[in-house]
Amino acid sequence: MRTINLLPGLALLVACAGNPGKQDATGAEKDSLNKMVLIPAGTFMMGADDSTGMADEYPKHSVAIASFWMDEHEVTNQEFAAFVKATGYVTTAEKPISKEELLASLPPGTPEPDSSVLADMMAPGALVFTPPDHAVSFNDISQWWTFTPGTTWQHPEGPGSNLDNRGNLPVTQVSWLDAQAYAKWAGKRLPTEAEWEYAARGALSGKLYPWGDEALTTGKPKANTWNGNFPYNNTKTDGFYGPAPVKSYSPNGYKLYDMSGNVWEWCEDWYDANYYVQGEKGAQNPPGPAAGFDPDDQGQAKRVIRGGSFMCSDEYCRGYRVSARMKSTPESGLSNLGFRCVRAVAAK
Template sequence: MVFVPSGKFEKGSNLYPEESPIYTTTVSEFWMDETEVTNDEFAKFVFETGYQTEAERKLNSNSVEENFEIFKPGAVVFQNPSYESKINSTSEWWSYVPGANWRHPDGPNSSIEGKGSFPVVAVSYQDAISYAKWKGNTLPTEVEWEWAASNASREEANTWQGEFPFTDEGNDGFIGLAPVGCYAKNKFGLYDMIGNVWEYTSDLWNIENTSDKLKYHTIKGGSYLCSPNFCKRYRATARQPQEDQLASNHIGFRTIVRNYFNSDKKNERKNYDVKTN
């Protein structure tokens, strides 16, 4: 883990409505995973605990939108549309794919074999919390995450080059996901704080429509799907809501520890009781 010192900074931006207002805030020191949690790290958690992710279990009938095949375990997967498709037809870019999960992030015929150093994706908020608790850690707040990413730049990240959503030219060295740690560290010594995959935070996202019974948390930092022509969210201030139970192949996470030297991480991990439903 990497030490992130306390500090004071301006959070937010005026680029997108959901990123405002801009305000000054302070952050206490903490320790943060140097990289996004990888497939190998998550696999160790699953092996030692027998944990089953939400994308591998049957979903509740009220947990996702009605047009999804909700009775089959799976995750949301990005799929390149054809040039004939209308650019605003996002339904052709994203599909709920039964059989997609962290072991098969692009669908049942995909695999993470040979990709142990890639960030784990197709995990839900609860999956991320469960892993963090097993480690004796927790997820960062949105403020902590944004402070840790505050000097990240697109030049040091895996993003989309080319015309989104049709062609990723891979000018940054990768098409799609990249292994963790392939780009320069930021000032705190952290890799991939923007781009590659969105990352969960512990902050709830308030939904103004009170008829929406679903629960959302805030994700930060953009992903390999962010591009200049469509989604300029490869920035520390970027933020979006993500439904808690709906895993996706462009969202991952990293963990933090507060009061690192006063925490008994060994005992916290030993006493963790895995719950899978």
């Protein structure tokens, strides 16, 4: 069985159908994919760099990382399309949900939904950002997220959307499982959370952002984030409303693009809110916790996502800080969630 978020905090168990997965990428196909950047080995202090971080970002602790290769930008729609064409892969959001599995997932005593509601709940789909036109409470995320049948990576804002002129945008509406499948085909893997933060810092020490400590609003736009009042008024000061084409902003010190904003990025690790407290000091290449733990939603194990997105703002979500941690269930697809890959040096 697998668990998918209809809305964050509302889970649904559905069958895990297999994918055809025909073969690994050929040499020519790999050459056409994302350029990789060599990240040198080193030691860094992982965790929040000031007092404004969330509880799960403390304590700061020393971590040693071996050298590795990392995609210079997020995997694009064009690159993901090449994977699907080569393998026939079917993403999580494209798989239908059976009535039996849907009903079995509901809490005991829940009456069966009427047929029209049931049909919508059984349809393949994913979560779509649907902003209101007025101010709303930040405590009710259903005000700007809607589970929309027909939403897939090819229709990221719902069935009426498409990828026309969006080949160079980061692929979204892909689950952790989908990202894993792509990475395996490409001869790569997802980064660990520690690798991701180390790379995002770009050789800077103790800084809030990939570019340093300078505020987002100072000087020229540095990342694709929310400008204005979230979630109803985006002034597009940075030039974009939704996802931006990769490499639209200056890279960090390691020549990596969009390590802050644009779309969240899947990491390999399970998410455990207490991992830093329990973790071993001076860890080398930590793989993350053995299991997931989210104190706000203890019934669902989640994977780490990093980097923030075009929906992050100072007034709501400061996920574009290099130490910021977030999470989602491995089967979830979102309008603002994608990934990039890494590879061991020996494999290059």
